[in-house]
Amino acid sequence: MDSHPGVELYKLGIGNTTEAIVPSVIEGLRKGVEKLSKRKTYTGYGDEQGDTRLRQAISKWYAERGADIDSSEVFVSDGAKSDCANITAIFSDDAAVAISDPGYPVHREASIISGKRVVSMECPEKNNFMPRMPKEKVDLLYICSPNNPTGTAATKKQLRSYVAYARKHKAIIIFDAAYSEYIGDPKLPRSIYEIKGAKSCAIEIQSLSKAAGFTGVRLGWTIVPQELQTEDSGEGMLNRFWNRRQTTMFNGASNIAQEGALAVLSAQGQRQTHKQVAYYMENARIIRDGLSAARMTIFGGVDAPYIWLKVPDGLSSWGFFDELLEKAHVITTPGVVFGENGEGYMRLSAFGHREDIERAVRSIRKNFGAIPIKRS
Amino acid sequence: MDSHPGVELYKLGIGNTTEAIVPSVIEGLRKGVEKLSKRKTYTGYGDEQGDTRLRQAISKWYAERGADIDSSEVFVSDGAKSDCANITAIFSDDAAVAISDPGYPVHREASIISGKRVVSMECPEKNNFMPRMPKEKVDLLYICSPNNPTGTAATKKQLRSYVAYARKHKAIIIFDAAYSEYIGDPKLPRSIYEIKGAKSCAIEIQSLSKAAGFTGVRLGWTIVPQELQTEDSGEGMLNRFWNRRQTTMFNGASNIAQEGALAVLSAQGQRQTHKQVAYYMENARIIRDGLSAARMTIFGGVDAPYIWLKVPDGLSSWGFFDELLEKAHVITTPGVVFGENGEGYMRLSAFGHREDIERAVRSIRKNFGAIPIKRS
Secondary structure, eight states: OTTSTTOOOEEOOOOOOOSOOOHHHHHHHHHHHHHHTSTTTOOOOOOTTOOHHHHHHHHHHHHHTTOOOOGGGEEEESOHHHHHHHGGGGSOTTOEEEEEESOOHHHHHHHHHTTOEEEEEEOOGGGTTSOOOOSSOOSEEEEESSOTTTOOOOOHHHHHHHHHHHHHHTOEEEEEOTTGGGOOOTTSOSSGGGSTTGGGTEEEEEESHHHHSOTTTOOEEEEOOTTOOOSSOOTTHHHHHHHHHHHHHOOOSOHHHHHHHHHHHSHHHHHHHHHHHHHHHHHHHHHHHHHHHTTOEEEEOSSSSEEEEEOOTTOOHHHHHHHHHHHHOEEOEEGGGGOGGGTTEEEEEOOSOHHHHHHHHHHHHHHHOSSOOOOO | OTTSTTOOOEEOOOOOOOSOOOHHHHHHHHHHHHHHTSTTTOOOOOOTTOOHHHHHHHHHHHHHTTOOOOGGGEEEESOHHHHHHHGGGGSOTTOEEEEEESOOHHHHHHHHHTTOEEEEEEOOGGGTTOOOOOSSOOSEEEEESSOTTTOOOOOHHHHHHHHHHHHHHTOEEEEEOTTGGGOOOTTSOSSGGGSTTGGGTEEEEEESHHHHSOTTTOOEEEEOOTTOOOSSOOTTHHHHHHHHHHHHHOOOSOHHHHHHHHHHHSHHHHHHHHHHHHHHHHHHHHHHHHHHHTTOEEEEOSSSSEEEEEOOTTOOHHHHHHHHHHHHOEEOEEGGGGOGGGTTEEEEEOOSOHHHHHHHHHHHHHHHOSSOOOOO
């Protein structure tokens, strides 16, 4: 905005948490630090796979959502990004990897860096902006639900079709569930393991980044079921490969972050973090209502913190980005940065302080809307 | 010790810190947590390469030891193990990698996992148990000084010979400096960048694990100089490759750990952590004195927290391991687990509570020593 010095910009672009970590989790993190301050409670290296208490708490967390995950299948990590990228290491270099287009760029880039062949899966409107299975046989499929960037979540029926494809082709699904806590509709699956047969064909990657504001604290986990199978690897092998990769190339998540994670998974932590998720989802509602009032066509934002905005006819993603920036001083993310099939859409993020979200929406309505703005 | 139930074991086996983190660093970690508890000071994702303040503090830390490192050359990470392993990703799959034998197993295993060809460098007594350059041309060399497991540190002359080899063969040295703070002799180099020409051929990996008791907190960094060059990559390229690897496959070290690291690098943090290093090095002296009194042949333990013990004639590493365990109830690490050239030696670790170290040494002297034990 060199042409408008001093103009305030409203940010709906970045998928980064903005609210303070909830009190019970801060208490857990504090406990993590205090333990290190006393010789009696000090701990150094832990298990690379994560603290036993935490692996058990994660197993219990899955049990509560109807999934049977043994703690030996849980690998605690420093976050979903590392795991989404590093998981490629346990598969053959010449594997074909299907990625969503549009999709989270790490899935594509890590596949390319690790030398794999990349196949795009379209996410068209008539498929609820979730990926359509590739026609050819692939070995790996990255599925993200709720989906970043399209802001929609897969139905049980959709997940069943992915699992059916994977079982038929002996492929492995890498299920990126980083936004699962944003699902409001109780009928929608929050874990792929809610689907029968998924344990033989799916790895699930989770994160506390968005669920508990751990974007900076860094903690996630990956589930590698024992019964996972491909043409090349029998039961237990992929679990052992990942175990070897992690024990050789990783030294465990921070013990402070792990204490925080235990607090997140406690009853109180779940209550407080769910309330924080509801805060961001109220932001999403405000964005959706504001854009609808401005007669814009929107998708998502109901079971995910992202709104997928259709660009008005005749404009490109970047063209509309410029227009939103110039006229309303709002920063968004052009859909095309998530893949060529994102062209014609914008991603708007619900992460932000309430007053900033309200200001941004007001500015869009004032500068684009047909309906008068009601100032609060 | 199933055959001796109830017998107390003395541990000199594990290279894991045991003492509480020093007060000024605990204060830094606390500050990291408290910042996350308030909306105004909360931070989410940071730069994957690390917080600017920390990268600058690291650059300053190098300046104080006579090395000119720009903050753009500093990549903060979750520890030396990850970086030692992941750094292989920016080199060609068919690169030949020289590793010390005996050496830190991660150097070997990560090279094998990433498909590289591994060449062993012997570390004979007459070379002060530091690696001898391979006769053939290699592309990468892992050099660890002070050396784990042999407990000796490279002289300036030795480092100069490594740099000369690397420059002649356009090879890259991966300098694992995780134990640099244990160097007592001021004439010994603590960074490879104290050697002229090293910036064109050496990557240095550092860690706060042993320097500040961060084995569980997880924080390290890697220096990838801009002027690094190989046959295939011109100036700046390896820095950009590592930058791409880290921004794609890593999401930054924990912001709490980074606040702790800033405290470690402060004047007070340096004073307090150096005092803790001195505590472990006093342990090392006690082990050295005790073993010498028991007429054992030992090396190292002066500029590193490890003692390299020569196994008595006629016994293997594992044979002497059994003997130390059976007779003195002391657990050590057989040298052969660090590579076949470690056969005939044992690694004894100085990490432990003082009283535990004293008990272990007393037990060795009592059961192996010719000299009567003086009880304190």
